[in-house]
Amino acid sequence: MSAEAPAPARTLELREVRGPSATGGGSRRFFELLWLISATEFKKSFHGTAFGYLWSLIRPLMLFGVLLVVFTRIIRFDVANYPVLLLFNLVVFGLFQEGTGGAVGSVLAQEGIVRKTQFPRLVIPLSSVVVAFFTLALNLIAVFAFILIYGIDPMWTWLFLPVILVLVLVLTGGVSLLISALNVRFRDVAIIWTVVATVLMYGSPIIYPLNIIEPSFLRDVLLANPLTLIFEQARHWIIDPEAETALQAAGSWLNMLPAVAIYVVTCLLGIWVFKREAPKIAERL
Amino acid sequence: MAVETTNDGPRTSRGRKFDDEPVVIEARGVAKSFRLPVNKISSLKEQVTTLSRPGYRELRALRDVSFEVRRGEFFGIVGRNGSGKSTLLKVLASIYAADAGRVRMAGRLAPFIELGVGFNPELTARENVELNGVMMGLERRQARSRLGAVLEFAELEEFVDMKLKNYSSGMLVRLAFSVMIQSDAEILLIDEVLAVGDAAFQQKCADVFHEMRDSERTVILVTHDMSAVEQYCHRAMLLHDGEVRATGDPGEVARKYLRLNFEAAPSSGGDSLGEVADIVVEDAWLEDEDGKPVTNVEKGSAISFCAELEAKRDVDKPTFGFTFVNPDGVEVVGFGVPKEELPDRVSASQQIQIRSKIENRLAPGRYLVRCWIHRNRNLSDIVLYSPHILDFVVFGKDEAGVAFFETDVELELKGGERE
Numbered sequence: 001m002s003a004e005a006p007a008p009a010r011t012l013e014l015r016e017v018r019g020p021s022a023t024g025g026g027s028r029r030f031f032e033l034l035w036l037i038s039a040t041e042f043k044k045s046f047h048g049t050a051f052g053y054l055w056s057l058i059r060p061l062m063l064f065g066v067l068l069v070v071f072t073r074i075i076r077f078d079v080a081n082y083p084v085l086l087l088f089n090l091v092v093f094g095l096f097q098e099g100t101g102g103a104v105g106s107v108l109a110q111e112g113i114v115r116k117t118q119f120p121r122l123v124i125p126l127s128s129v130v131v132a133f134f135t136l137a138l139n140l141i142a143v144f145a146f147i148l149i150y151g152i153d154p155m156w157t158w159l160f161l162p163v164i165l166v167l168v169l170v171l172t173g174g175v176s177l178l179i180s181a182l183n184v185r186f187r188d189v190a191i192i193w194t195v196v197a198t199v200l201m202y203g204s205p206i207i208y209p210l211n212i213i214e215p216s217f218l219r220d221v222l223l224a225n226p227l228t229l230i231f232e233q234a235r236h237w238i239i240d241p242e243a244e245t246a247l248q249a250a251g252s253w254l255n256m257l258p259a260v261a262i263y264v265v266t267c268l269l270g271i272w273v274f275k276r277e278a279p280k281i282a283e284r285l
Numbered sequence: 286m287a288v289e290t291t292n293d294g295p296r297t298s299r300g301r302k303f304d305d306e307p308v309v310i311e312a313r314g315v316a317k318s319f320r321l322p323v324n325k326i327s328s329l330k331e332q333v334t335t336l337s338r339p340g341y342r343e344l345r346a347l348r349d350v351s352f353e354v355r356r357g358e359f360f361g362i363v364g365r366n367g368s369g370k371s372t373l374l375k376v377l378a379s380i381y382a383a384d385a386g387r388v389r390m391a392g393r394l395a396p397f398i399e400l401g402v403g404f405n406p407e408l409t410a411r412e413n414v415e416l417n418g419v420m421m422g423l424e425r426r427q428a429r430s431r432l433g434a435v436l437e438f439a440e441l442e443e444f445v446d447m448k449l450k451n452y453s454s455g456m457l458v459r460l461a462f463s464v465m466i467q468s469d470a471e472i473l474l475i476d477e478v479l480a481v482g483d484a485a486f487q488q489k490c491a492d493v494f495h496e497m498r499d500s501e502r503t504v505i506l507v508t509h510d511m512s513a514v515e516q517y518c519h520r521a522m523l524l525h526d527g528e529v530r531a532t533g534d535p536g537e538v539a540r541k542y543l544r545l546n547f548e549a550a551p552s553s554g555g556d557s558l559g560e561v562a563d564i565v566v567e568d569a570w571l572e573d574e575d576g577k578p579v580t581n582v583e584k585g586s587a588i589s590f591c592a593e594l595e596a597k598r599d600v601d602k603p604t605f606g607f608t609f610v611n612p613d614g615v616e617v618v619g620f621g622v623p624k625e626e627l628p629d630r631v632s633a634s635q636q637i638q639i640r641s642k643i644e645n646r647l648a649p650g651r652y653l654v655r656c657w658i659h660r661n662r663n664l665s666d667i668v669l670y671s672p673h674i675l676d677f678v679v680f681g682k683d684e685a686g687v688a689f690f691e692t693d694v695e696l697e698l699k700g701g702e703r704e
Binding site: 012014021033116 | 307308309311319356375376377378379380381382383387388389390391392394396397398399402403405407408412415416419420422424425
């Protein structure tokens with residue numbers, strides 16, 4: 001072993017190696033990786049299948065067709081502009097469903113990267129959210145074409161669309177972080193999540209408007225769901241200005257509090273759990 | 286004639302001094318443990334009925350590991366499987382978090398510890414090179430501008446737009462190695478990547494490693510391959526059971542590694558799970574004509590191969606065989622204890638000393654000694670097979686062939702125009 005040199009001619013500043021983290025490696029690298037991985041994942045959905053991107057539109061369209069037949073021919077909803085409302089809601093909920101559904105198993109699926117490279121772990125679940133967002137953006141073009149063809153005139157409140165999308169996007173991100181981190185510890189999370197996502201779809205005013213439900217305990221429960229308020233407000237802004245706003249649906253600001261609290265807590269919890277779990281992910285796989 | 290020094294091997298030149306170079310990697314008291322579940326759940330029913338949390342066993346993968354590496358050094362980490370080398374590498378690479386101690390580093394680190402892990406088989410080489418470059422911390426534009434150099438080194442220019450899933454494994458490795466080389470990381474962590482690709486590409490890699498030895502780049506190489514350690518490394522460290530056993534001269538460390546290897550259970554046929562074989566090799570060495578132990582011998586000088594074995598249990602009718610293997614894996618010579626010398630039985634804790642004088646016709650180069658022990662004079666009843674009980678170097682003028690023979694060559698010219 002080399003003896004302790006009296007004073008090395010040059011010394012370099014040593015940086016502490018703090019081990020793996022959610023965002024390790026600097027923010028520029030983080031965003032470039034997020035963009036690159038999301039873009040290539042999204043491109044992949046074009047390749048390999050005959051219809052490519054169309055499938056991501058056809059899936060909500062088929063569900064839309066079935067539900068439309070059920071709720072206009074079998075069980076009759078008397079709701080203004082029901083077809084466009086249904087299509088819009090399904091496509092926007094698709095962001096949440098596909099984003100979280102892709103994220104939940106993503107960390108496990110990227111085992112090689114997680115275990116053998118120093119990689120900002122946060123990129124992995126977030127990239128599936130970004131991919132779902134790309135899909136949504138394309139689908140919305142089709143949806144708005146449909147809205148115009150249906151005969152709804154453009155409204156200035158359409159300018160609030162980004163607010164709706166950001167609210168859904170942030171919630172999707174928070175939930176994705178939470179479940180993808182938990183799924184590393186408890187593999188059951190991915191299995192349960194498909195059920196939970198379905199429950200959430202029926203537990204939000206997606207295929208029905210909230211105002212057809214009489215004031216009851218059930219309605220209170222639905223009101224505690226953050227997605228309920230988001231979709232109610234979206235209906236007011238995008239589809240039918242006559243419809244209730246989220247505030248009117250809730251009745252008072254106080255009644256909105258549970259949903260807002262759940263929204264904030266879920267997002268913060270997601271970030272906190274993911275940050276806490278990130279350094280240990282490689283060992284648990 | 287024998288020389289007992291460590292640095293006269295064929296291609297080892299450890300001339301560089303690093304005392305004046307700044308320290309770029311510093312590890313102090315690094316410790317890391319894993320919790321392993323103890324209860325093995327082997328059936329579905331058990332899984333359903335075992336509702337209680339399984340117990341855990343603490344595996345201390347690293348204990349109090351300290352070392353430092355100076356800029357430009359090629360630093361080897363050696364150790365048996367499970368000694369903690371890969372865990373240490375993962376701690377250095379920020380893949381695992383250390384439980385205790387601290388690691389400090391200066392300079393940009395390549396974030397891969399295995400070749401090609403960042404590759405996406407669904408993407409083309411072009412896209413993968415860009416993705417990998419960004420993972421290494423380059424900007425996208427920089428990453429794209431490296432494409433040409435990467436492909437040229439990998440000799441894959443024609444396949445730039447082919448998806449990696451259609452690449453052969455050799456092509457993949459070439460691309461991965463090339464991406465690593467072309468990144469401008471100042472510190473590289475490399476886990477067992479030698480001996481990849483075909484012979485020509487291997488030569489290219491060897492050239493790169495030699496170049497790296499002499500460059501400003503700092504390399505940490507984790508390997509089992511002692512000849513690589515002696516060829517490339519300036520310094521090496523031996524890990525055993527998560528502890529640093531030795532740091533220093535690569536030749537010295539390699540020898541300690543080999544000694545550790547036959548202390549413990551040899552990798553024989555039946556007991557690779559860590560049981561001790563019925564007979565173990567305690568020590569093995571070479572002696573010159575005068576009976577002095579040597580590690581390097583001159584071409585043509587007579588040598589004796591000596592081994593000390595110990596029986597751990599009774600073994601009936603044992604046979605003992607040894608082979609010398611050259612770096613190409615060719616068994617150049619094999620010999621055994623002759624029949625009339627073989628005992629009918631060795632009993633537990635008996636020592637066995639074997640001494641064999643060998644006419645040395647070995648061509649210059651490095652040799653490994655393998656050992657076979659069978660029982661009941663039956664070649665399929667293996668007591669011990671140890672692939673690596675000793676290595677040594679024969680030095681001298683190189684000639685073609687794996688061995689040389691005394692020859693008596695005459696040349697005569699006949700006929701022709703001359704008067």
